[in-house]
Amino acid sequence: MAERKFRVVHYLNQFFGQVGGEDKANIPPEARDGALGPGMGLKAALGPEAEIVGTVICGDGYFAENIETATAQTMELVKKFNPDLVVAGPAFNAGRYGTACGAVCVAAQEQLKIPALTAMFAENPGVDLYKKELYIVATGDSAASMRQALPKMAALMLKLLRGESIGHPDEEGYIARGIRKNIIADKPGAARAVDMLVAKVKGEPFTSELPMPKFDRVAPNPPIKDMTQATIALVTSGGIVPSGNPDRIEASSATKFGKYNIAGVDDLTSEAYETAHGGYDPTYANNDPDRVVPLDVLRDLEREGKIAQVFDYFYSTVGNGTSVANSAQFGAEIAQDLKEAGVDAVLLTST
Amino acid sequence: MCTVIPISLTVGANRIVPTVAIPYPLGNPELTAEKEKALRRQLVIAGLQALETPVDGQKVFEQ
Known part of the structure; x- marks a missing residue:
């Protein structure tokens, strides 16, 4: 056969x-x-x-x-x-x-x-x-x-x-997939790093074992002319979510972001909100989520007329080992949503 | 608004306001509740002022 x-x-x-x-x-x-x-x-x-x-x-x-x-x-x-x-x-x-x-x-x-x-x-x-x-x-x-x-x-x-x-x-000959594989190397990491450094100082070619991702540069937007007329949104990579993390945002390497209604909410309390972030000690954020998403003071400023209003939703993801590609996509989607809603500016808080 | 300024600079943020610490960027658990909220207010106002300031590239708004 x-x-x-x-x-x-x-x-x-x-x-x-x-x-x-x-x-x-x-x-x-x-x-x-x-x-x-x-x-x-x-x-x-x-x-x-x-x-x-x-x-x-x-x-x-x-x-x-x-x-x-x-x-x-x-x-x-x-x-x-x-x-x-x-x-x-x-x-x-x-x-x-x-x-x-x-x-x-x-x-x-x-x-x-x-x-x-x-x-x-x-x-x-x-x-x-x-x-x-x-x-x-x-x-x-x-x-x-x-x-x-x-x-x-x-x-x-x-x-x-x-x-x-x-x-x-x-x-x-394929495009790097970002997969890390364990291999047996001839020399320990410290020796390889020193070899690379020596080559760099001598101006000789060397290949990094961990190439840095490339980041975009975006031209700055013009400033807000009249803050008292502005709608301000809150966005965070600090993982603040409603208690129980309803969207199951991952503690690291997030694949999604959440959008949460805060119309009528004056303060992010420890009963109603928590952090999903797995990359920092969550004690302080869980005890008072305003430490990451400062809704309480932004509401005060809204009442005082310093800003026109706080946007009715805040957006949250976990910035912990989250890929640049995912982050860029979240950013684009959130920005599109905010633009369509007529939001003027964003306070983006990061942990 | 972030604590690790070099990261914000690396990823390309244009208006950067330094904050307190990684696990509590807009707070400080060592302060009384009243003083902590005053600190947060000061930081948020700094953020709003940064948004009102023209910039032609990356700028760190040191307090």
């Missing part, structure tokens, strides 16, 4: 799937047997061990506008091929395509319990959305880098199919 080949399904957009250009961007998912377009190159790079048994094609516009439906429809088609792995793209710097590739791969991992892999340019919005959950091979920003991308994708696909361990992002 011939040895069984691994079965691979490939996801492509309407353009790489050779259906058409932007005029065909609204086609729903459809399946084809075998490899197609970039799948031909992938097939060659995979060699005899794995076979692209089917290709699912969906228009970028259709996917972006119906993410949940399109993902479900795609999964139905993928499932029929009974694959061992799903590969998507490469999407290069195409944002809708990259997002679709990420959504399809994550769904394959979660629903079909099989490995999945995609490839795109580092600045594709799909990268930030999915890099934590997926192997995303780094490509150039256009299809000109197809030839370099396909062999890297094929090599990583074969490793995933064989169940081999996956090496460092730099060696394997």
